[in-house]
Amino acid sequence: MATTFDFSLIEDSLPDAQAAAEAAFVLIDQLEEKLSYFIPSSDISQINALRAGQGVIVSVDTFACLKIAHEMFVKTNGAFDPTVGCLLTQREPWDADQDVPRGSAPRPLGQTVRLGFDLLDLDPVTRTVAVHADGVRLDLGAIGKGFALDLAAEMLRDYGITSAMLSAGQSTMLPIGLPPQQQSWIMRLRDPRDETTLVARIGLVNAALSTSSTATKNPHILDPATGQPIQAALGAWAIAPTAAESDALSTAFMVLPLEAVREYCTAHPEVSGAVFTAAGEFVPVNIPVLP
Numbered sequence: 001m002a003t004t005f006d007f008s009l010i011e012d013s014l015p016d017a018q019a020a021a022e023a024a025f026v027l028i029d030q031l032e033e034k035l036s037y038f039i040p041s042s043d044i045s046q047i048n049a050l051r052a053g054q055g056v057i058v059s060v061d062t063f064a065c066l067k068i069a070h071e072m073f074v075k076t077n078g079a080f081d082p083t084v085g086c087l088l089t090q091r092e093p094w095d096a097d098q099d100v101p102r103g104s105a106p107r108p109l110g111q112t113v114r115l116g117f118d119l120l121d122l123d124p125v126t127r128t129v130a131v132h133a134d135g136v137r138l139d140l141g142a143i144g145k146g147f148a149l150d151l152a153a154e155m156l157r158d159y160g161i162t163s164a165m166l167s168a169g170q171s172t173m174l175p176i177g178l179p180p181q182q183q184s185w186i187m188r189l190r191d192p193r194d195e196t197t198l199v200a201r202i203g204l205v206n207a208a209l210s211t212s213s214t215a216t217k218n219p220h221i222l223d224p225a226t227g228q229p230i231q232a233a234l235g236a237w238a239i240a241p242t243a244a245e246s247d248a249l250s251t252a253f254m255v256l257p258l259e260a261v262r263e264y265c266t267a268h269p270e271v272s273g274a275v276f277t278a279a280g281e282f283v284p285v286n287i288p289v290l291p
Helices: 014-035 042-049 059-076 142-156 243-255 259-265
Strands: 006-009 055-057 119-123 130-132 166-167 172-176 185-190 198-204 208-213 234-241 272-278 283-286
Touching: 006 014, 006 142, 014 042, 014 059, 014 142, 042 055, 042 272, 059 142, 119 198, 130 172, 142 166, 142 172, 142 208, 142 243, 172 185, 198 283, 208 243, 234 243, 243 259, 243 272, 259 272, 259 283
Parallel strands: none
Antiparallel strands: 006 166, 055 130, 119 130, 166 172, 172 208, 185 198, 208 234, 234 272, 272 283
């Protein structure tokens, strides 16, 4: 995941809140060991070392995250695909022979890397992940942090936390309950070209918010259909029932044409979003924009 997690807990009992936060951070560290693309012993690295026809048994948490990733791959018709991230600069597949990340530039399709989450089989009975081709590489960077937030929130609720805001890299936000004497969490959406410029305020209740952007960064979101950096959008936001889902959808909404984003939100009324187009237009799609 390689990102920073922040928790703001609104509780009267500080010792209990601190114990809850510490337990949740331990959980996130444990998930990092399983889901990281960069840790050679992780479940993901073990999958990435497989050759065609091979499989590996993974942890309960890893399998659960992959199952959600597959669901989002199917729902978005492949616009969200965790096999595409390995093409990014400085995110080349781990080399089982050298035990270090390999390369520093994107690879053309059809040489070493094979794209497509449908090249994997997930067996829920044995928790085995198998691949149909050589060169299939997973990178859960676009869903792993949201998945970690969902599990952390579940743990905090078990500790009795009733009001909190959880954040991963300031790009995925997951609230617990409501802030004191408020009807929603007020979230500020900012121009991806200039983070000092506010484009909208929204009210967030019982849902997660994720944002993706390429305007101020090196290209890091690729179109799974081409393996090339996306061009139609500079930024996108997604609100969904879980942080894992919103995380995946904010990436998918960067890839999908605007009309397809509208169609997705219509077909899934629990989801809303917005796109900041390459032309600089902020386009809300059923998102709860405040005056």
